[in-house]
Amino acid sequence: xxxxxxxxxxxxxxxxxxxxxxxxxxxxxxxxxxxxxxxxxxxxxxxxxxxxxxxxxxxxxxxxxxxxxxxxxxxxxxxxxxxxxxxxxxxxxxxxxxxxxxxxxxxxxxxxxxxxxxxx
Numbered sequence: 001x002x003x004x005x006x007x008x009x010x011x012x013x014x015x016x017x018x019x020x021x022x023x024x025x026x027x028x029x030x031x032x033x034x035x036x037x038x039x040x041x042x043x044x045x046x047x048x049x050x051x052x053x054x055x056x057x058x059x060x061x062x063x064x065x066x067x068x069x070x071x072x073x074x075x076x077x078x079x080x081x082x083x084x085x086x087x088x089x090x091x092x093x094x095x096x097x098x099x100x101x102x103x104x105x106x107x108x109x110x111x112x113x114x115x116x117x118x119x120x
Contacts, residue, residue, distance in 0.1 A: 006036060022068050029075040032085060048091065052102040065089065069116045087116040 024043035031038065045065065050057050069087055076082040094111040 007031065009034070022064070025068050025072045026075070029072055032076060032081050033079045049093075051100065051104040051106060054099070054104040073117065082118055085117055086120060089114045089116075 022043065022045070028041045028043060031041070045061065047057065047061055072087065073082045073085070076085055090113055091111050093107055094109045095105040096108040097110045098105075100106055
């Protein structure tokens with residue numbers, strides 16, 4: 001996202017109370033609370049392209065997602081914005097549904113989608 005006067009003004013109109021959320025979601029929360037008016041925001045999380053020993057790394061990554069989304073909605077609740085937002089996860093590539101011989105998954109067509117929010 002390129003910085004603009006509107007983005008900066010929206011961020012500066014509010015403060016984030018997120019403690020365990022990635023910096024990206026904290027900025028999105030500030031823009032929402034600052035009433036920027038953007039309908040869709042996108043953030044990214046690296047590290048999910050695991051072909052070996054997937055369980056320990058995915059456990060940590062998915063816990064980060066859970067903690068981040070929880071903190072994001074708690075942050076939005078400080079200004080009663082949480083009911084106006086739905087979060088969706090997606091991947092730019094799919095995975096196999098079966099584990100490979102090295103404890104990971106390979107590129108394929110399966111791709112989980114998760115929805116979060118009080119109105120889901």
